[in-house]
Amino acid sequence: MELLKKRILEDGRVEEGNILKVDNFLNHQLDIELLDAIGKEFAKLFADLGITRILTIEASGIAIASLTALQMKVPVVFAKKTQSRNLDKDTWDAEVFSFTKDTTYSVRVSKRYMDSNDKVLIIDDFLANGQACVGLKKIVENAGAELMGVGIVIEKSFQKGASILEEAGVNLKSLARLASIHDGQIEFVD
Amino acid sequence: MELLKKRILEDGRVEEGNILKVDNFLNHQLDIELLDAIGKEFAKLFADLGITRILTIEASGIAIASLTALQMKVPVVFAKKTQSRNLDKDTWDAEVFSFTKDTTYSVRVSKRYMDSNDKVLIIDDFLANGQACVGLKKIVENAGAELMGVGIVIEKSFQKGASILEEAGVNLKSLARLASIHDGQIEFVD
Numbered sequence: 150m151e152l153l154k155k156r157i158l159e160d161g162r163v164e165e166g167n168i169l170k171v172d173n174f175l176n177h178q179l180d181i182e183l184l185d186a187i188g189k190e191f192a193k194l195f196a197d198l199g200i201t202r203i204l205t206i207e208a209s210g211i212a213i214a215s216l217t218a219l220q221m222k223v224p225v226v227f228a229k230k231t232q233s234r235n236l237d238k239d240t241w242d243a244e245v246f247s248f249t250k251d252t253t254y255s256v257r258v259s260k261r262y263m264d265s266n267d268k269v270l271i272i273d274d275f276l277a278n279g280q281a282c283v284g285l286k287k288i289v290e291n292a293g294a295e296l297m298g299v300g301i302v303i304e305k306s307f308q309k310g311a312s313i314l315e316e317a318g319v320n321l322k323s324l325a326r327l328a329s330i331h332d333g334q335i336e337f338v339d
Numbered sequence: 340m341e342l343l344k345k346r347i348l349e350d351g352r353v354e355e356g357n358i359l360k361v362d363n364f365l366n367h368q369l370d371i372e373l374l375d376a377i378g379k380e381f382a383k384l385f386a387d388l389g390i391t392r393i394l395t396i397e398a399s400g401i402a403i404a405s406l407t408a409l410q411m412k413v414p415v416v417f418a419k420k421t422q423s424r425n426l427d428k429d430t431w432d433a434e435v436f437s438f439t440k441d442t443t444y445s446v447r448v449s450k451r452y453m454d455s456n457d458k459v460l461i462i463d464d465f466l467a468n469g470q471a472c473v474g475l476k477k478i479v480e481n482a483g484a485e486l487m488g489v490g491i492v493i494e495k496s497f498q499k500g501a502s503i504l505e506e507a508g509v510n511l512k513s514l515a516r517l518a519s520i521h522d523g524q525i526e527f528v529d
Contacts, residue, residue, distance in 0.1 A: 208397035
C-alpha cells in the first residue's frame with residue numbers, strides 16, 4: 150500500500166537498536182484518515198470471504214480493526230491481555246510469549262463472542278515474531294471458528310512471524326513489508 | 340441518545356453487585372454501526388469548538404474516539420496505562436486512582452502529541468468516579484492545551500465523576516445517564 154509506505158518513510162522514526170517507531174500515526178497518535186484508508190484496503194483484500202467477525206488484540210489493534218469493520222459491516226472483538234472485571238469468566242484463552250518482555254501472558258475472548266459459526270479475520274498493527282497472532286489464531290481454533298485471513302499493517306519480514314503463519318496455511322496480507330532496518334534506513338520487500 | 344439507551348436496555352446485563360456489563364457492544368465486542376452513530380453524535384455535540392485533537396485512554400476508549408475522529412477529521416491520541424517501549428521517555432503524565440482495583444496507576448501521553456496549541460476533546464466509554472477522566476484532564480492542563488469538552492458514552496450519574504467534572508467547569512456531554520441500577524433494573528436520568 151503506497152500511501153502507507155510513504156507515511157512510514159516520512160513519519161516513522163528509527164531509534165536505537167533499529168527499532169521503527171510509528172507512534173505518530175499508528176499506535177499512540179492515530180491518523181484516522183490513514184487508518185480509514187487502511188480499513189478500506191483490508192475490506193477489499195478480504196472481500197467475499199463471508200467474514201462474520203474481526204478479531205484483534207488490545208490496544209493498538211482496536212482502531213484499525215474498527216475502521217476495517219466499518220467497511221465490512223461486522224462486529225469487532227478485541228482480545229484482552231489482562232483479567233478484567235469487564236470480562237466473563239468463561240473465555241477462550243491462549244498463552245502468548247513476548248520476546249520483547251521475556252514473559253508469557255494470556256489473551257482472552259469471552260465465549261459469548263466467538264463460536265463455531267464464525268468466519269474470522271484477524272487484524273493487527275505489527276507482525277514481528279508472530280506470537281500474538283499465533284495466540285489469536287489459537288483462540289479462533291479453540292472456538293471451533295474458521296480463520297479466513299490475517300491482515301497486518303506493518304510486517305517485519307526479517308523476523309519469523311510471517312513464515313510461521315504462512316507455513317500454517319494462513320491467508321496473510323500485510324500492507325507494508327519491511328525487508329530490513331539498518332543504520333536508520335528502512336527497506337521494503339520488493 | 341435513544342438508540343444507545345435502547346441498546347443498553349436490550350443488551351446490557353446487570354450482574355452481581357448491580358454491575359452493568361455492556362461487553363456485547365461497547366468494551367469487548369464492538370458494534371461498529373452503533374459506535375459510528377455515537378461518533379456522529381459526539382461530532383455534532385462538540386462541533387464548532389475548533390477541536391484539534393481527541394484524547395482517550397486505552398483500551399475501551401479507542402474505538403469510540405476513532406469513530407468520532409473520523410467525523411471531526413482530527414487525530415486521536417490514546418493515553419497509555421503502562422510504560423511501553425512504543426512510548427517516548429518524554430511524556431505528560433498523571434496519576435489515576437482506581438477504586439475498583441484499589442491501586443494508583445500512571446497515564447501517559449508523549450509530549451510530541453499534545454501542546455499549548457491544542458484544543459482537546461476527551462472521549463471515554465464510562466464515567467463513574469471520574470478518576471481516569473480527571474487524569475486525562477490533568478494531562479491536557481500539563482500540556483498547556485485547552486480542554487474543550489468531555490464526551491462520555493455511559494455516565495453513572497449516581498457516582499461522583501459527573502459532579503466532579505461539572506464543578507471543575509468542564510463541558511461534559513454524556514449520551515446515556517444512569518440514575519440507578521437496582522435489583523437488575525436500569526433507570527436513566529430524566
